[in-house]
Structure formats: C-alpha cells, structure tokens
Amino acid sequence: MMTRYMSLMSNGLELPPVGASSKWSRYLGVLTLCTLMLAGCGEVRRATPFEPVTDGTKLFGALTLDHRAINLSTTAPYDTIRLTAIPRNMRGEPLEGLPAPTFRSADTVSVWVTEDGLVQARRATSGVAVIAELVTGDNVRHADTAIVKVTAAATPPQLASFEITFDTPELAEWPMTSESGQLVEFLFLLAGLPSPAARMVTVTARDDMGNPVAGLEIDYVSLDPDKVVLDRRTGVVEKVIGPPGEARVLARTTLYGTEFADTATVTILGPAVQTYLIQAGLDGSPMWHFTDLIIRPGGYVAWYYTFAGEPPLGVTFEDTTGIEASPELCATLGVVMAPHLCEGGDIAPYQGATAVWEGARIRQFNQPGIYEFDTTHGVRGRVRVVADDDPVWDTMRGG
Numbered sequence: 001m002m003t004r005y006m007s008l009m010s011n012g013l014e015l016p017p018v019g020a021s022s023k024w025s026r027y028l029g030v031l032t033l034c035t036l037m038l039a040g041c042g043e044v045r046r047a048t049p050f051e052p053v054t055d056g057t058k059l060f061g062a063l064t065l066d067h068r069a070i071n072l073s074t075t076a077p078y079d080t081i082r083l084t085a086i087p088r089n090m091r092g093e094p095l096e097g098l099p100a101p102t103f104r105s106a107d108t109v110s111v112w113v114t115e116d117g118l119v120q121a122r123r124a125t126s127g128v129a130v131i132a133e134l135v136t137g138d139n140v141r142h143a144d145t146a147i148v149k150v151t152a153a154a155t156p157p158q159l160a161s162f163e164i165t166f167d168t169p170e171l172a173e174w175p176m177t178s179e180s181g182q183l184v185e186f187l188f189l190l191a192g193l194p195s196p197a198a199r200m201v202t203v204t205a206r207d208d209m210g211n212p213v214a215g216l217e218i219d220y221v222s223l224d225p226d227k228v229v230l231d232r233r234t235g236v237v238e239k240v241i242g243p244p245g246e247a248r249v250l251a252r253t254t255l256y257g258t259e260f261a262d263t264a265t266v267t268i269l270g271p272a273v274q275t276y277l278i279q280a281g282l283d284g285s286p287m288w289h290f291t292d293l294i295i296r297p298g299g300y301v302a303w304y305y306t307f308a309g310e311p312p313l314g315v316t317f318e319d320t321t322g323i324e325a326s327p328e329l330c331a332t333l334g335v336v337m338a339p340h341l342c343e344g345g346d347i348a349p350y351q352g353a354t355a356v357w358e359g360a361r362i363r364q365f366n367q368p369g370i371y372e373f374d375t376t377h378g379v380r381g382r383v384r385v386v387a388d389d390d391p392v393w394d395t396m397r398g399g
Contacts, residue, residue: 061090063101063134063142067254069219069233070130070148072121073156078256083117083146085132101134111148121150127217127233147233149217160208162260164201164251173267174199174228175299176242176398180290181273184302186356187341191332196272196300201235203251203262216253223248227268244268244393270296270386270393278313278352278377279306286313286352291381294396297368300326301383304360305352314349314376315361322367322385333357349376 066084073079085101086094103113110125119130126149133143166172175197185195201220205213220235222228224247229239235251245268252261274293281287286307293301305313317323323345325334330342338357340350344364353359365371368390371383386392 069217079121124152164264175272178271180275184273199237221250241399272299275302294384307352312349315347320345
C-alpha cells in the first residue's frame with residue numbers, strides 16, 4: 001500500500017484522506033475517461049472534400065411546364081387537363097433522377113390541381129396561376145407557372161386557325177428601346193397616340209366558320225431573349241436590345257386540351273426615340289446627361305429641361321434641313337396645351353419646367369446625317385441620324 005502511495009505521489013497526484021475511497025474511485029474514473037478522450041483526439045478523421053458539380057448536363061437549371069396558357073370551361077369534358085413539369089439541365093435538356101414536382105393553385109375556389117398535376121376548372125375566372133415546383137435534396141429550387149382561364153360556356157368554340165399577324169409591315173419592324181426615350185413615349189401616351197417605339201405581338205384566332213375567337217389566354221415567348229423581352233400575358237414588347245437584325249417570337253395557347261402555336265420573325269431597327277436630359281447639378285448649375293445621341297431616320301429627339309433657374313435653354317443647329325415638328329403631337333397636345341410642339345428647326349430659349357409637356361421640346365429628324373448644335377449653356381452636342389442599313393448599328397445595343 002505504501003509503495004502504491006509513493007508511486008502516485010511521485011507522479012504529482014495527491015491522494016485523498018483515508019476513508020474517502022469511494023470518492024477516489026470516481027476521480028480515477030474521470031481520469032481514465034479524460035485519458036481515453038485525449039488519446040482519441042490523435043485519430044482525427046479527415047472530412048470528405050466537397051467537389052462542386054460543374055457539368056452543365058448534370059446541374060438542375062429549370063423546370064418547365066408542357067402548357068403555360070390554358071383555356072378551360074366549367075362544363076365537362078372541357079374542364080380538366082393534365083400538366084407535366086419537366087426538370088431540365090443547364091442546356092435545357094430533360095434531367096432524370098430528381099424528386100417529383102409538386103403543384104398548387106393560387107385560387108383553389110376557381111381552379112383545383114392535384115399534387116401530381118391534374119387541373120380541374122371549378123368557376124369562371126380571368127386567370128389563375130397554377131405553380132409547379134421542384135426542390136432537390138441539396139435545396140436547389142425551380143418553378144414554372146401556368147395561367148388557367150375558365151369560362152362557363154357549355155359549348156366552347158373550337159379553333160381552326162391561330163397565327164401571329166401584323167396589320168402593317170411596319171409593325172413587324174421593332175426599334176431598339178432606349179431608357180432615355182421614355183419621355184417621348186410618355187408624351188405620345190399623354191396625347192392618346194401610339195408611341196413611335198411601341199410594339200407588341202398580336203394573334204388572330206378563328207373558328208371553323210372563319211369567325212374571330214377573342215379573349216384567349218395566350219403565352220408569348222421570345223425565342224431570342226437576348227434580343228427581345230416580351231410581357232408573357234399581353235405580348236407587349238418590353239425591351240428590344242438588338243443589335244439590329246432579326247428576332248423570333250412565339251405565341252401559343254392550349255384550348256380544352258389542344259395546343260396551338262405560331263412563330264414569326266421581326267426586324268430590329270435602330271432606336272426611334274431619344275432624350276437629352278438637362279437638370280440641376282450638385283453645384284446648382286444645369287447638368288447635361290447626354291451630348292451625343294443616335295437614332296434612325298424619322299425618329300424623335302427630346303430636350304427635357306427641368307432646371308428652374310437661369311440661364312434658359314436654347315438650341316441652335318448648324319443645319320436645320322429635315323428637322324421638323326412632330327405632326328402627331330402638334331395636332332393633339334400642340335393645340336390643347338403645348339403650342340411649342342408645333343415648332344421645328346432651332347429651339348428658342350425657354351425656362352425649364354418639371355411638367356413634361358412644358359419642359360420638353362421635340363424634334364423629328366427625317367434625313368440621315370450628323371446634326372451638330374450649340375446651346376445657350378455653352379454645351380455643344382450632336383444628333384446622329386443613321387440609315388437602317390448602316391453598319392454602325394452592328395455595334396449598338398438598346399434596352
């Protein structure tokens with residue numbers, strides 16, 4: 001016993017007094033456990049390195065529905081349709097091995113949908129979103145939406161034709177959009193006129209008697225989304241990015257289980273509207289946002305002067321040939337509230353204003369050329385009017 005005591009003491013341990021053997025047993029147990037834990041720390045397991053998937057054919061990139069604009073009736077058998085949601089990889093190809101998508105309706109009173117995609121119309125509605133969604137095991141989530149329109153027609157019409165149409169060839173020519181041109185577009189809207197840059201996809205649908213069928217839910221798709229952006233439900237052209245050339249658009253609808261579709265090719269042109277914006281700078285002096293703008297022949301340029309102090313803005317061109325007033329705006333707003341919209345050529349000095357029809361001066365440029373101008377601010381600028389077939393457009397992008 002004495003030998004054991006001395007051995008423990010020589011290792012720096014102090015024994016408890018006699019009579020505390022049970023407590024000492026607990027100390028020894030804790031000591032043994034700590035020793036085993038420390039020994040285990042020397043055997044650290046290496047974590048498996050994370051290797052990201054870079055192969056685009058294996059990455060979950062999108063979920064697409066086979067029908068996205070659906071027309072149903074509350075009357076059987078026109079009241080149901082089966083939706084299929086297809087997972088796709090980064091290349092747009094079908095992707096296997098993923099969980100099943102789930103479906104839900106944004107309005108369960110009007111449109112029902114089962115979790116596996118069976119849609120049933122319950123009440124007439126102008127349009128209900130049915131959403132398909134898929135979440136992978138690593139929490140990658142994608143969804144797609146179908147719009148379901150429901151009528152109460154007992155014998156709904158059947159389509160014989162469905163095609164994209166343009167009333168005039170010019171409506172199939174889409175000028176590139178310009179953020180600076182929105183002011184000109186607003187003036188045309190204020191006058192109740194179509195904007196020179198406004199475009200949309202229009203569809204003509206007819207039954208077997210040749211009668212037009214209106215009010216269909218239609219899905220409008222840009223087949224060249226890097227060039228053209230469409231509003232999916234209205235077909236309104238939101239952006240024409242360019243460069244000039246051609247772009248393709250698609251319109252499609254599903255009518256009581258039958259799908260109809262048509263494609264069209266449009267021509268992209270240079271911008272038709274631009275704006276020089278002049279407003280107060282940080283130092284209190286007028287600040288110009290642009291001094292060089294480019295448009296196609298027949299396009300409109302606005303000078304919008306919001307600076308309320310001195311000096312007034314005046315613009316003098318080196319050559320005023322082909323610089324005219326907008327005949328449409330002159331005949332509407334010019335008569336009612338803004339007679340200066342009937343002026344062409346040089347711009348007489350005027351004070352700035354925040355009201356668009358007061359602070360803006362519009363000129364239409366009908367002939368190609370470079371139009372240099374001087375201003376009462378000492379700023380020199382130019383308008384470049386470039387023909388549609390000029391190679392300079394190849395380097396330009398709108399939007």
